[in-house]
Amino acid sequence: MQADSTIRVGRIRVGAVRYLNTKPLVHGLAAANPDIDLSFDLPSRLADKLASGDLDVALIPSVEFFQDPSYSIVSDACIACRGPVWSVKIFFRKPPAEVRTLALDEGSRTSAALSKVLLSERFDLKPQTVPLPIDSGFDSVDADAVLIIGDRAIHAPAGDFVEIWDLGQVWRQWSGKPFVFAAWVARPEFDTPQIAAALSAARDAGLAHLQEIAAAEAPRHRLTAEQCLTYLRDNLHFTLGPDEESGLSLFHAHAVQRGLAPPNDRWTHHDCEAT
Numbered sequence: 001m002q003a004d005s006t007i008r009v010g011r012i013r014v015g016a017v018r019y020l021n022t023k024p025l026v027h028g029l030a031a032a033n034p035d036i037d038l039s040f041d042l043p044s045r046l047a048d049k050l051a052s053g054d055l056d057v058a059l060i061p062s063v064e065f066f067q068d069p070s071y072s073i074v075s076d077a078c079i080a081c082r083g084p085v086w087s088v089k090i091f092f093r094k095p096p097a098e099v100r101t102l103a104l105d106e107g108s109r110t111s112a113a114l115s116k117v118l119l120s121e122r123f124d125l126k127p128q129t130v131p132l133p134i135d136s137g138f139d140s141v142d143a144d145a146v147l148i149i150g151d152r153a154i155h156a157p158a159g160d161f162v163e164i165w166d167l168g169q170v171w172r173q174w175s176g177k178p179f180v181f182a183a184w185v186a187r188p189e190f191d192t193p194q195i196a197a198a199l200s201a202a203r204d205a206g207l208a209h210l211q212e213i214a215a216a217e218a219p220r221h222r223l224t225a226e227q228c229l230t231y232l233r234d235n236l237h238f239t240l241g242p243d244e245e246s247g248l249s250l251f252h253a254h255a256v257q258r259g260l261a262p263p264n265d266r267w268t269h270h271d272c273e274a275t
């Protein structure tokens, strides 16, 4: 943790997920913090930009947080769920037990890893994976199953599917725990109380204005304001509490087991440092 007196020159480059799910997390963030330079991108690209030093703080896939021991989770604001999440789905063209090829949404890292964990745990499968580029349509890949996340997962693509998994729901039923998809992660020198406070305040403001956010965002996602509100209020969960921490830790253990993340006993979420 940096001392409060640290002097920084320049603005803090903060990267947020560009999907609907993030609107409540960045509500008024840039306006309230002139020193924050806020940009938006796909979760996978945010992770790459944080790793390369092109961002100082970013909302990155949780599995990417596991990769670098110098990273810390800087806020208790996050993207999680405690049941069906609605916007992270695997569409199966074959029964899950017969899946040999799995297409993975280019925007995802965490759900890509979660798909591997769940297919391995439930069906002892290790499918060959192929990328689904962000600008390619669902039908551009003929994989047995296709993972899509974020805005484009909200409306089911055309086609006949033998099964559709909502990964939040499948994880919950299987593990009994919440799932954390993404968290605010800072490079070490930006893990400051000011950033933590700014991100939590934006989330709190977002939660206090969910109805307005839903009404403003619904049309561009072809949703009713009520559907949009239900998604933001009931499917998603924006606070990393002890139950979410426990889900994150279980996910980490499974990711390690499959070589998807390095072992790491450091859980630096500020409220949980002592546990």
Ligand SMILES: C=C(O[C@@H]1C=C(C(=O)O)C=C[C@H]1O)C(=O)O
Binding pocket: 017, 019, 021, 043, 044, 060, 061, 062, 079, 085, 087, 088, 107, 108, 109, 110, 111, 112, 149, 150, 151, 181, 182
């Ligand atoms: C709930 C979601 O969580 C997302 C899933 C992520 C991933 O799979 O890497 C990363 C960030 C989140 O945007 C979603 O995209 O709908």
